[in-house]
Amino acid sequence: MKPKAERRCHLLLAVSLVLLTVGIGYDLVFGTKLADFMVIIAGLLFGWIAFLYCLGSTELWRE
Numbered sequence: 001m002k003p004k005a006e007r008r009c010h011l012l013l014a015v016s017l018v019l020l021t022v023g024i025g026y027d028l029v030f031g032t033k034l035a036d037f038m039v040i041i042a043g044l045l046f047g048w049i050a051f052l053y054c055l056g057s058t059e060l061w062r063e
Contacts (some may be wrong), residue, residue, distance in 0.1 A: 005057040012050030019043030 001009070023039035030036075 001054075001057050001059060005053075007052040009050060009057060012046055012053060014051055016043050016047035019046060 004035055020043035023036050023043055027033075027036040027040070
C-alpha cells in the first residue's frame with residue numbers, strides 16, 4: 001500500500017473508532033437520543049468507507 005493511502009486508511013479507521021466510542025459511550029451513560037444515534041451511524045459509515053478504501057488500496061489487486 002502506498003504511504004499516502006495508508007495514512008488515509010488509518011485516519012478513516014481512527015475517525016470511525018472515535019465516533020463509535022463517543023456515540024456508544026454517551027448512549028450508555030445518558031440514554032438514547034437522536035444525536036447519539038446519528039454519531040453511531042456516522043461511525044459505522046466511516047468504518048465501512050475505511051474498510052472499502054483500505055481493501056481497494058492494497059497491493060493484492062495489482063499484479
